[in-house]
Amino acid sequence: MKKIISFLNADIKIINSYFLFTIVLIILVCVGYSSYALFSFTKTSNNVIEGTVGELKKSGVDTLIKLTNNQNNSGLYTITHEADTTLQIGANESVTEYRYRGASPKNYVTFNNEVWRILGVFPTDDGTGKIENRIKIIRNESIGQYVADSNNSVEIAWPETNMNNNLNGTYLSSLTSETQNMIGNAKYYLGGYDGSEYQQGLVQTPVDMYSYERKIKNTKSNEFYYGSNPNSFIGKIGAMYASDYGYASSNCETKKLYDQNSSNYDIRACNDTNWLYNIKNGEWLLDQNPDRGLGVNFYYTNKNGYIENFGGMFSTHNFHVRPVLYLKSNVKITGGNGTSSNPYILGL
Numbered sequence: 001m002k003k004i005i006s007f008l009n010a011d012i013k014i015i016n017s018y019f020l021f022t023i024v025l026i027i028l029v030c031v032g033y034s035s036y037a038l039f040s041f042t043k044t045s046n047n048v049i050e051g052t053v054g055e056l057k058k059s060g061v062d063t064l065i066k067l068t069n070n071q072n073n074s075g076l077y078t079i080t081h082e083a084d085t086t087l088q089i090g091a092n093e094s095v096t097e098y099r100y101r102g103a104s105p106k107n108y109v110t111f112n113n114e115v116w117r118i119l120g121v122f123p124t125d126d127g128t129g130k131i132e133n134r135i136k137i138i139r140n141e142s143i144g145q146y147v148a149d150s151n152n153s154v155e156i157a158w159p160e161t162n163m164n165n166n167l168n169g170t171y172l173s174s175l176t177s178e179t180q181n182m183i184g185n186a187k188y189y190l191g192g193y194d195g196s197e198y199q200q201g202l203v204q205t206p207v208d209m210y211s212y213e214r215k216i217k218n219t220k221s222n223e224f225y226y227g228s229n230p231n232s233f234i235g236k237i238g239a240m241y242a243s244d245y246g247y248a249s250s251n252c253e254t255k256k257l258y259d260q261n262s263s264n265y266d267i268r269a270c271n272d273t274n275w276l277y278n279i280k281n282g283e284w285l286l287d288q289n290p291d292r293g294l295g296v297n298f299y300y301t302n303k304n305g306y307i308e309n310f311g312g313m314f315s316t317h318n319f320h321v322r323p324v325l326y327l328k329s330n331v332k333i334t335g336g337n338g339t340s341s342n343p344y345i346l347g348l
Helices: 002-030 060-065 162-174 177-182 206-213 242-247 267-273
Strands: 039-045 048-053 076-081 095-100 108-111 114-125 131-139 186-189 232-235 283-291 295-301 307-310 324-326 332-335 344-347
Touching: 060 114, 060 131, 060 332, 114 186, 114 324, 162 232, 206 242, 206 283, 242 283, 242 307, 283 307
Parallel strands: 108 344
Antiparallel strands: 039 048, 076 095, 095 114, 108 114, 114 131, 131 324, 186 232, 283 295, 295 307, 332 344
């Protein structure tokens, strides 16, 4: 009986302390801090327990998603693509993305001790079929001008090009070890479309290109892919899509890629409100054009802000390259606010 009385006088307070901290933990989980609600307990006397809440850090994905719909003038907006059974992702349910849009969104980030920009948060296949939201980033400046491939075959697919081999070989190896540890494998979609019409230009829009890039297969010869070229590749580094470029503008995703007769009807109308129109030079894109006559070729951004496709001798044409990659889902934002003067800081 004395032991029971002693327990009631002292140890029950300890139990109450643990209970209190458990309640606090539940609250933290409910508001989104489940990954890093850390506690340490110290018994300072026979009937007192001190608890310390550790530093709370949400994943970088969670941090950014809370800023969508332009919270705090972030420039981040929600984009939803309806389910489409012809696509490699989003076949059975709609896809929700979070994209930075406009002239000057708060999407600056320090990566590899350089200035990069956040394209947004995207449901991303890691190549095994596992899909989770991950942050997609692009280098703010070009790493130089390159030919797509020294082989003059216009039928070549992206995974076979010198450009891809350099990005996922020499360039990747040149990054710091800390930087490399933050990069995850991802499935990059390789679809495209011919889309050119005589005396009109490229009549497809960034919205159209989003679907074409992700098509599972052709429904007729050379519709989205040339011949037996693959519809995707698994790697760590790629280039941006035509749809990425179009959606980065303020509400120009339904305009043509290129109107041969007037810039008012294509994406040039939004040059002033497209943060990706910053290097103002020809820049390789990931999209292919399964041209009926020439085989496959790739799209690129023109220095004037519209998008063209290229066919012919790869070895004679240099365009700028800006690496694009998906961070691992466990990468956190540990500092900064996304402005050019105070870019986000990343950590594991």
